[in-house]
Amino acid sequence: MRKMTEAAATLRPDLAVTCAAPELLAQAEELAVRLGLPLAEAGARHQLLLRCAPEGLELVKPDDPQLRGPLRVDFTAGAMDFRRKQPGKELLLRAVGCKIGRPLTVIDATGGLGRDSFLLAAAGCFVHVFEKEPVLAALLADGLERARQCPDTEAIAVRIRLTAGDALPFLREMRAQGQVVDAVYLDPMFPERRKSALVKKEAQLLQLLAQPSNPAAEKELLAAARAVSRRVAVKRPAKAPFLGEAAPSHSLSGATVRFDVHIAISGCF
Ligand SMILES: C[S@@+](CC[C@H](N)C(=O)[O-])C[C@H]1O[C@@H](n2cnc3c(N)ncnc32)[C@H](O)[C@@H]1O
Known part of the structure; x- marks a missing residue:
């Protein structure tokens, strides 16, 4: 077994x-x-x-009738609507501590298809996003490149820097160099769900390409994130246990997801 x-x-x-x-x-x-x-x-x-x-x-995915049509990272289609229609938008921005007129530096350590990075950048944040799965990183790099060439999205996309690779060694190196950022955002793979019509095309393809949830690795990532920022925001399914079993300072709950926010008191957790 x-x-x-x-x-x-x-x-x-x-x-x-x-x-x-x-x-x-x-x-x-x-x-x-x-x-x-x-x-x-x-x-x-x-x-x-x-x-x-x-x-x-x-x-x-040629042989799957459920997954008709290709998956592309496209920030340019309905770019302005994109921001408005995101249900998790407000919670995400509140979770990282984003405030109008105060641009933050944020590391998105689990980039995926870059949706959350784009929302953060659209709200004014400077985002360094990491994606360790090469195919997902290639799709994201391509989407960001097209967004940089579109007048509607250029100003947002230039605030996003993508590194195709694992965020963990980078965070550890930052720690060694004494570098900090305003916030780190983590949205690791959710524990595997059964394939159902409710799991959207995008999520199904993500599940095929990305490594499944790995609690030990996620715990290390959270520890490394906490070492370089006073604020770490973690996206979880609404009823999932805390990442790394670490109780957050507070949580922001939506209908299906929850953002657990870890804030350092007096510079240390
Ligand atoms: C649920 S997805 C993130 C979705 C993303 N928030 C979005 O808006 O599209 C999780 C992604 O994190 C990536 N990932 C997990 N651990 C990572 C790490 N240590 N460094 C870089 N990427 C990582 C996985 O490969 C996966 O693509």
Whole structure:
């Protein structure tokens, strides 16, 4: 049983790189080499395809009728609506301590597809976002690049710096150098949920690509975050236990998610 769980945790999807048009072949080849992925052969079937398309880099799951349409990181579509329509928006901003007229420096240590980073940047924060899964980081980098080229989103996107890699060693190095930021934001993978129609396309693809929740690693990440900032905000499912079993200073509860806020008193937790 233990062996099966470990095997499942390290199982990677069958993923290949492809392109939607011949003129994008060189781009696909470069990406395949950079990510250490195969190029899809004509006629070959793969569980997932990372496709260079004229609209941007996109992830496709060809054989799943539930997941119609590609997944792209797109901050430019309905950019202004994007901010307004986010249900968790106010809570997220309150959780990191964002106030109008006082731009914060925030590390988003668990970037995913960058939604929360973009919301923070849209509220004026300077965000350094980390994503350790190379394919997700590539999708996010592509979305940010397109957002920088769009007049509606340029001013927001330039406030976001992406590092494709693990945030933990970076936070530890910051600590060693005595560097601090205003806030660290953590939104680790939620404990695995059963596949259901309620789990959106995006969440399903994220679950396929990202490592599942790992409580030990998350505890280390929280400790490293607390060492470089007086404020750490953690997003959790509404009823989930505290990350790392560490009780926060307070929590902000929404309908489905909760933000646990850790605030250092007199400089130390
Ligand atoms: C639930 S998703 C985050 C979603 C994100 N908040 C958004 O708005 O799209 C969690 C992501 O954190 C990433 N992650 C987890 N631990 C990490 C670490 N130590 N460094 C960098 N990325 C990490 C995972 O690969 C996964 O993509």
